[in-house]
Amino acid sequence: MKQILLGNEAIARGAYEAGVKLVSSYPGTPSTEITESIVQYERIYCEWATNEKVGAEVAVGASIRGARALTCMKHVGVNVAADPLFTASYIGVNGGLVFVAADDPGMHSSQNEQDSRNYARAAKVPMFEPSDSQECKDYLKKAYEISEQYDTPVMLRLHTRVSHSRSVVELEDPQDIVIRPYVKNVDKYVMMPGMAIKRHVIVEDRMVRLAQDSSADIDSVGLHTITIKSQKLGIITAGAAYQYVADALPDASILKLGMIWPLPQDLIRSFASKVDRLVIVEELDPFLETEIKAMGLICEGKSLFTLQGEYSAKMIRTALTGEPNPASVVSQEILPVAPARPPVMCAGCPHKGLFLALSRLRVQVTGDIGCYTLGALPPMAAMDACVCMGASIGMAHGFDKATDGEASTHTVSVIGDSTFMHSGVTNLINAVYNQSRITVVILDNSITGMTGHQQNPTTGLDIRLRSAPSINLEELCRSIGVTSIRILDPVDSRLCQTVIREELEKDTVSVVIARRPCALIPVGKGKKEDRTVVNKDKCTACGSCIRMMCPALTEGPDKKPIIDWDICNACGLCMNLCAFGALTKGGRKS
Amino acid sequence: MTNHVSPPVSPAKTTDKSLESLRMNIALAGVGGQGTLVAGKLLGTVAIKLGLDVKVSEVHGMSQRGGSVITYVRMGSKVFSPIIEAGTADFCLAFEELEALRWSGLLKTSGTMIINSQKIRPLPVLMGKAQYPQEIRSVIESAADGKARIIEIDALAAALTAGSPRAVNMVMLGALSIFTDIPLDYWEESVMEVFAGKPKLIPINLQAFHFGRDLVR
Numbered sequence: 001m002k003q004i005l006l007g008n009e010a011i012a013r014g015a016y017e018a019g020v021k022l023v024s025s026y027p028g029t030p031s032t033e034i035t036e037s038i039v040q041y042e043r044i045y046c047e048w049a050t051n052e053k054v055g056a057e058v059a060v061g062a063s064i065r066g067a068r069a070l071t072c073m074k075h076v077g078v079n080v081a082a083d084p085l086f087t088a089s090y091i092g093v094n095g096g097l098v099f100v101a102a103d104d105p106g107m108h109s110s111q112n113e114q115d116s117r118n119y120a121r122a123a124k125v126p127m128f129e130p131s132d133s134q135e136c137k138d139y140l141k142k143a144y145e146i147s148e149q150y151d152t153p154v155m156l157r158l159h160t161r162v163s164h165s166r167s168v169v170e171l172e173d174p175q176d177i178v179i180r181p182y183v184k185n186v187d188k189y190v191m192m193p194g195m196a197i198k199r200h201v202i203v204e205d206r207m208v209r210l211a212q213d214s215s216a217d218i219d220s221v222g223l224h225t226i227t228i229k230s231q232k233l234g235i236i237t238a239g240a241a242y243q244y245v246a247d248a249l250p251d252a253s254i255l256k257l258g259m260i261w262p263l264p265q266d267l268i269r270s271f272a273s274k275v276d277r278l279v280i281v282e283e284l285d286p287f288l289e290t291e292i293k294a295m296g297l298i299c300e301g302k303s304l305f306t307l308q309g310e311y312s313a314k315m316i317r318t319a320l321t322g323e324p325n326p327a328s329v330v331s332q333e334i335l336p337v338a339p340a341r342p343p344v345m346c347a348g349c350p351h352k353g354l355f356l357a358l359s360r361l362r363v364q365v366t367g368d369i370g371c372y373t374l375g376a377l378p379p380m381a382a383m384d385a386c387v388c389m390g391a392s393i394g395m396a397h398g399f400d401k402a403t404d405g406e407a408s409t410h411t412v413s414v415i416g417d418s419t420f421m422h423s424g425v426t427n428l429i430n431a432v433y434n435q436s437r438i439t440v441v442i443l444d445n446s447i448t449g450m451t452g453h454q455q456n457p458t459t460g461l462d463i464r465l466r467s468a469p470s471i472n473l474e475e476l477c478r479s480i481g482v483t484s485i486r487i488l489d490p491v492d493s494r495l496c497q498t499v500i501r502e503e504l505e506k507d508t509v510s511v512v513i514a515r516r517p518c519a520l521i522p523v524g525k526g527k528k529e530d531r532t533v534v535n536k537d538k539c540t541a542c543g544s545c546i547r548m549m550c551p552a553l554t555e556g557p558d559k560k561p562i563i564d565w566d567i568c569n570a571c572g573l574c575m576n577l578c579a580f581g582a583l584t585k586g587g588r589k590s
Numbered sequence: 591m592t593n594h595v596s597p598p599v600s601p602a603k604t605t606d607k608s609l610e611s612l613r614m615n616i617a618l619a620g621v622g623g624q625g626t627l628v629a630g631k632l633l634g635t636v637a638i639k640l641g642l643d644v645k646v647s648e649v650h651g652m653s654q655r656g657g658s659v660i661t662y663v664r665m666g667s668k669v670f671s672p673i674i675e676a677g678t679a680d681f682c683l684a685f686e687e688l689e690a691l692r693w694s695g696l697l698k699t700s701g702t703m704i705i706n707s708q709k710i711r712p713l714p715v716l717m718g719k720a721q722y723p724q725e726i727r728s729v730i731e732s733a734a735d736g737k738a739r740i741i742e743i744d745a746l747a748a749a750l751t752a753g754s755p756r757a758v759n760m761v762m763l764g765a766l767s768i769f770t771d772i773p774l775d776y777w778e779e780s781v782m783e784v785f786a787g788k789p790k791l792i793p794i795n796l797q798a799f800h801f802g803r804d805l806v807r
Contacts, residue, residue: 004634004644029650108649132645165672166634166646246670313671326677329701329738330694330730338692339720341621341712343657379717452650549716551656566755 005169007162010133011072011100012037014140016044019175021067021095024049024058026422027451028074029109030163031102035072036454039464043177048454048463051389051422052077056084056099063088063097063153064189066180068144072100075116076388080423085153086123087191090199092151094180096144099125102158105240105283106310109450111369111388113308115284120155120261124203126210127155127261128223129239133167139258142223146259150206157260159240159283161310207262215264223258224267233320234275236268236288236299241281241311248316263291272297279304279320283311345374347552348519348526348569350445350490353576354414356548357496358382363410363504366399368392368424370416371449371518379549383414390415390423396438397431408437409504415440417473418448418456425476432481432509439503439510442473443490445524446517453521477511490514491573519569526570531587532563538582545574545583563587609640609771613666615674616766619693620685621710622656625759628784629683630661632763635780636772637665647672658689681769683762685745686710687726694730701738703730704765704806706745706758741765741806748801754791757798764802 005013011034015023023046025035038046049055052073062069073081078101085099101116120127126146128139136158143154187195214222230251237245238257245254255271257264272278272292280289280301289301304319305311314325345352355375358365359382367373367386376383385395396413415424420442431438448454455461460470474485484506486499496514503510517524532553541559552567553574561574565587575583616633618626630646637644647662662674676695682703684690690705697703705727714720723729731740745761752761760781767777781799785791 002638004631004638004646006648033650161647161672164648164650166631166644166648167669167672168638168643243671244673247675312673312675314675326675326698328677328695329697329699329734330703331733331735332695334733335691335694335729336723338688339712339714339722341656341658341688341692342714343622344713346656378713546716549713554711554716 001171002168003171004166005133006033006164006166007130007133007136007158008033008164009037010136010169011140011156011158012041013169013171014137015070016041017137017172017174018096018141018144019068019177020044020070020144021177021179022046022059022062022069023072024055024069025072026050026052026055026077027448027454028052028077028102029451030104030160031072031074031077031100031158032451032454033163034100035463046463048456050457052080053083056081056088059097060084060088060091063093063095064091064182065094066182067095067177068097069095070098070100073102074110075101075103075114076110076112077101078116078119080389082119082123085119085125088153089123089125090191090196090203091189092202093147093153094182096147097153098140098143098147099153099155100158101155102160102163103284104160106160108160111386113284115287116155116157117260117287118285120157121287124207125153125155126150126259127157128258129157129260130162131239131242131256132162133165133169135258136162137169139223146210146221150210152206157239161240210259211262211265214259214262215266218264218267221259222264222267224264225254225256225258226271227254227256228274229253231274232276234271234278235281236271236278236292237281238288241283244311244313244316245281247313249320257288260288263288265295268292268295269297272299281305281311281316283309342377343374344549344551345371346519346569347550347567348524348571350514350516350518350524350571351375351443352380352548352550353493353573354441354443354490354496354514355380355382356493356577357500358412358414360497361500363412363500364399364407366392366395366411366413368413368415368419369450370419370443372414372416372443375414379547389419390427393424393427393431393438393440396440397427397434397436400436400438401434405437405507408439411438412500412504413438413440415442416449417442417444417446417458418454420473421457421471425480428477428482428509428511429480436509437507439500439512441500441512441514444473444513444515447521449518449520453518473513482509482511484508484510485513486510487513487515489516491516491571491576493573493576519571524569528570529588530570530572530585531565531568532570532574532583533586534561534563535582535584536560538580540580540582542579544577544579548574548577550574610642611667612640612642612771614664614681614770615679616663616681616683617674617679617693617696618661618663618683618685619689620659621689622659624659624685625756626659626661626685629759629763630663632780632784633663633665635783636776637663639776639780640665640772642666643669645669645672658692660693681766683766685758685762688712688722690730691723691726694733697734697738699737702769703738703740704762705740705742706762707742708746708758743802743805745802745805748805749798752798752801753794754798757795760795760798761802761805764799765806766802767799768803768806
């Protein structure tokens with residue numbers, strides 16, 4: 001039977017068909033839907049892990065104990081999971097083990113565009129790269145075979161355009177879940193120097209065998225496809241870039257790699273010998289190009305193409321053929337400029353009240369990864385630095401120590417509930433232990449918001465929405481030694497301002513928990529009768545409500561606000577901000 | 591939690607040779623939350639019923655938070671890139687006027703653009719730092735110089751009449767369906783399959799779809 005599946009859904013289907021027993025992941029765009037989609041396969045144990053390192057370690061454990069295991073993450077998640085990855089490479093597997101890394105060239109929803117292929121090379125593990133949903137499923141299943149056959153974790157590299165594109169997939173029957181026997185083997189599973197020295201030899205031998213077999217057996221190991229057409233131009237490519245090449249260069253000879261590490265050197269040499277000009281088409285780093293040049297072959301790559309962003313058929317056509325690109329029927333030169341439409345905080349977003357307070361306080365803000373990173377943009381513009389998951393607290397501590405505490409009178413770190421559980425809590429322990437004076441705001445919106453509403457250890461539900469233990473943030477903070485803990489509702493923006501000002505003056509670590517559920521989840525929905533109404537007589541058209549940029553509240557011709565009741569979530573923030581009492585509850589069903 | 595369980599799609603039903611050779615690029619431009627993803631999924635379902643290869647490219651995550659979103663649907667006997675290049679869209683469905691302006695470069699000669707007259711003012715406009723352009727439909731029409739069909743409909747009003755503002759996407763697809771050779775039953779069955787998990791929504795969405803057809807006939 002055929003289905004049209006997202007690349008991510010096809011990965012989940014592949015895991016089901018391959019008899020995977022366990023999936024443990026932390027959400028991250030563009031990888032999130034893999035693990036969400038696993039939920040439909042009831043025989044698979046799946047969970048949201050607290051972070052990518054934990055997810056990877058759970059998968060490593062399941063593999064050693066004999067089960068096929070999967071862990072999925074976005075590209076920057078691999079940085080977090082790198083520690084277990086590099087040594088799991090030495091240990092190998094018992095049940096098959098796959099790490100899925102989803103790259104985001106063009107940074108649709110990421111803080112950098114690192115290239116995960118470098119991890120396969122550095123950790124000495126094989127990596128496959130699919131180019132559509134069918135290949136997502138096929139390559140994942142092959143990855144489990146290779147993992148067990150060669151005793152190695154396998155990486156599978158995705159790409160936003162593969163993860164988030166739907167294409168046709170032929171479904172197959174699932175294999176049974178098999179749990180292999182576990183036999184204690186300290187030489188293989190305990191990595192101390194004496195054992196690891198021997199395992200390293202095995203790892204290097206494994207990669208040599210894989211490279212040879214990938215060349216010799218392209219159908220059952222390498223999954224490469226060779227199309228010989230014109231002798232004038234040969235392209236080596238893989239993954240999403242292949243699709244652009246196929247569109248742009250219908251006459252070129254193409255070697256499309258399936259397993260992109262280790263490289264099938266003999267196959268590449270043979271292909272190179274058949275064409276006059278060899279060009280490598282790969283987004284981001286010159287990964288293949290560098291390796292192919294190191295083989296002594298003459299080829300072009302980044303001399304023709306950029307290191308940044310996504311490629312396109314147009315870019316490839318322009319670089320390699322003299323053919324004109326299609327032109328739009330709508331002459332763009334004579335059109336007015338379309339104003340940008342940057343992402344914004346939603347109507348009823350609990351982060352807005354808090355960030356308005358930070359903006360009014362004119363404090364320095366060390367930020368973190370989540371919807372609230374939008375607080376860096378106008379109108380709040382209340383963020384000074386944002387690096388990676390969990391970094392907000394460590395950076396504030398760095399501000400504190402760099403200035404002997406002076407910065408902590410006017411520096412606030414902000415972090416979401418899920419990000420705090422991911423890697424903020426270790427930073428907070430460090431700050432308490434090292435006697436910092438920082439003020440930390442935990443934005444507790446009862447969900448992992450940006451990635452599309454996943455549960456986490458604070459929400460009281462597991463991935464299958466069954467009841468689960470809920471970590472109490474204030475008790476957790478108290479237990480690690482935070483003495484000043486305040487809890488407030490961020491919709492009371494003035495109170496936020498007062499409380500944060502008080503906490504900034506304290507000489508110890510302070511935690512402010514700004515607690516209100518995300519407006520997009522059921523418990524965050526306001527009541528229809530509480531939606532905002534405007535009393536035009538009281539309104540002085542001062543503009544303070546307009547300036548906060550709520551999508552539900554726009555400026556009318558008389559400069560007074562107009563409320564869009566279809567969008568208003570009845571949070572009450574605008575009512576709290578109005579100094580004239582012109583905005584009140586009372587919006588009935590429209 | 592988002593429903594990521596795709597409904598099973600019944601196998602291709604077409605026996606009409608002209609439909610098998612169909613090749614279409616359809617761009618769906620809108621604002622995060624307007625339902626372009628579901629519209630894309632529905633077009634994918636239609637393509638499978640036609641026995642065609644299809645790719646639907648979506649936008650998720652940060653870029654979806656009230657931002658500009660574009661969904662590409664490409665169908666044909668074999669589809670490679672999931673992205674529609676500038677000047678190659680047979681159809682461009684703009685769910686919002688400003689997005690029509692932004693993505694008009696995708697449209698090819700003799701293509702059709704269907705614009706929903708809804709205006710969603712972006713942040714820079716709300717802040718008074720930019721102007722929402724006026725008369726977008728006629729501006730695009732003159733820039734196309736008579737070489738493309740530019741149509742504007744009030745899809746939001748039609749969706750509200752059908753029973754939900756969220757059915758704007760079905761109104762837009764209904765309007766599109768009039769300009770394709772794809773028979774009505776392919777569309778209706780696809781609506782029912784895409785909403786199979788939420789049967790209560792099927793009548794509203796079918797009605798919205800038909801309102802869309804009526805608007806452009």
